[in-house]
Amino acid sequence: MIIIMRPGAAKEAIRNITEQIEGKGLQVHLSQGHEVTIIGVVGDKSKLHGINFEIAEGVDKVLPVTESYKLANKKFHPEDSLIQVGNTSIGPGTLTIMAGPCAVESRDQLLETAFAVKKAGANFLRGGAYKPRTSPYSFQGLEEEGLRYMKEAREATGLRVICEVTSQHAIETSVKYVDMLQIGARNMQNFELLKEAGKAGIPVLLKRGLSATIDEWLNAAEYIMSEGNADVVLCERGIRTYETSTRNTLDISAVPVLRSRSHLPVIVDPSHATGVRAYVPPLAKCAVAAGADGLMIEVHPNPACALSDGPQSLTFEQFQQLTDELRPYAQLAGRKF
Ligand code: PEP
Ligand code: MN
Numbered sequence: 001m002i003i004i005m006r007p008g009a010a011k012e013a014i015r016n017i018t019e020q021i022e023g024k025g026l027q028v029h030l031s032q033g034h035e036v037t038i039i040g041v042v043g044d045k046s047k048l049h050g051i052n053f054e055i056a057e058g059v060d061k062v063l064p065v066t067e068s069y070k071l072a073n074k075k076f077h078p079e080d081s082l083i084q085v086g087n088t089s090i091g092p093g094t095l096t097i098m099a100g101p102c103a104v105e106s107r108d109q110l111l112e113t114a115f116a117v118k119k120a121g122a123n124f125l126r127g128g129a130y131k132p133r134t135s136p137y138s139f140q141g142l143e144e145e146g147l148r149y150m151k152e153a154r155e156a157t158g159l160r161v162i163c164e165v166t167s168q169h170a171i172e173t174s175v176k177y178v179d180m181l182q183i184g185a186r187n188m189q190n191f192e193l194l195k196e197a198g199k200a201g202i203p204v205l206l207k208r209g210l211s212a213t214i215d216e217w218l219n220a221a222e223y224i225m226s227e228g229n230a231d232v233v234l235c236e237r238g239i240r241t242y243e244t245s246t247r248n249t250l251d252i253s254a255v256p257v258l259r260s261r262s263h264l265p266v267i268v269d270p271s272h273a274t275g276v277r278a279y280v281p282p283l284a285k286c287a288v289a290a291g292a293d294g295l296m297i298e299v300h301p302n303p304a305c306a307l308s309d310g311p312q313s314l315t316f317e318q319f320q321q322l323t324d325e326l327r328p329y330a331q332l333a334g335r336k337f
């Protein structure tokens with residue numbers, strides 16, 4: 001339920017309501033807009049039985065929130081969120097470009113890629129140190145050694161760095177080295193991992209599950225947020241369909257759908273969505289035109305020799321060409337990068 005206050009409602013009126021709600025053991029989420037304050041209520045509503053907030057001082061109206069996700073819900077927070085990651089922000093007016101190899105393979109590979117993507121305009125370096133591979137015999141990642149290279153690349157370039165985490169141990173280790181955690185598609189409904197990420201104290205990028213509905217995805221974001229971490233960014237990375245020409249099917253409609261249901265920033269990963277290098281640039285442009293807040297793109301110094309996801313990785317030249325071509329799209333969408 002949300003309680004919408006009248007424009008300019010007095011602080012005491014807001015406090016009176018929040019105290020009543022908290023007094024019943026429920027949580028309050030305040031969204032203070034320019035004029036209107038919205039009081040969001042999280043918890044068992046039946047405990048508020050008998051209290052008529054509609055006639056309380058300063059209240060305009062009371063509306064039910066039927067969706068099970070509350071903190072991630074646009075009704076709780078009508079303004080789009082701008083999420084701060086170090087000196088960078090993700091959200092309205094910006095275009096975040098996260099680029100880098102699928103997996104951190106060596107110090108040289110990572111540093112070389114970091115300088116190349118920075119030169120082309122990326123503001124985040126991505127790179128997996130814990131790789132959730134389909135086969136247990138595939139390269140599983142350099143783990144902490146990979147994280148050390150990520151930190152070194154961050155210090156050398158000034159880029160923010162993001163790494164996927166696959167376990168509680170990976171979270172505890174990663175927070176020492178990176179600016180943002182990534183929960184991958186395969187773990188989108190690993191609820192224990194989501195809760196741990198919610199306690200990690202740094203922003204989290206939550207990828208959409210392979211076959212997850214938007215509703216399930218927003219509930220997964222709610223798991224992270226309900227642990228006290230409001231800094232969640234959603235990443236559409238393609239879903240399973242019957243189509244086999246691409247690795248997954250990019251659900252571009254997820255961008256405006258999420259925009260209407262949630263205040264959280266949305267970025268798009270055309271690399272994992274298509275699995276094919278040639279399809280990455282057109283879909284990257286499409287994502288910006290659809291209103292995405294950013295992109296995640298795999299880039300490798302020599303994709304033919306990549307230990308994972310070579311076929312979808314761009315070379316440095318291809319990535320530079322893509323960012324050059326993206327600039328007018330970004331400008332039209334009112335975003336800077
Ligand atoms: C990745 O970003 O390297 C990755 C494994 O992506 P996803 O979880 O979307 O498959
Ligand atoms: Mn990958």
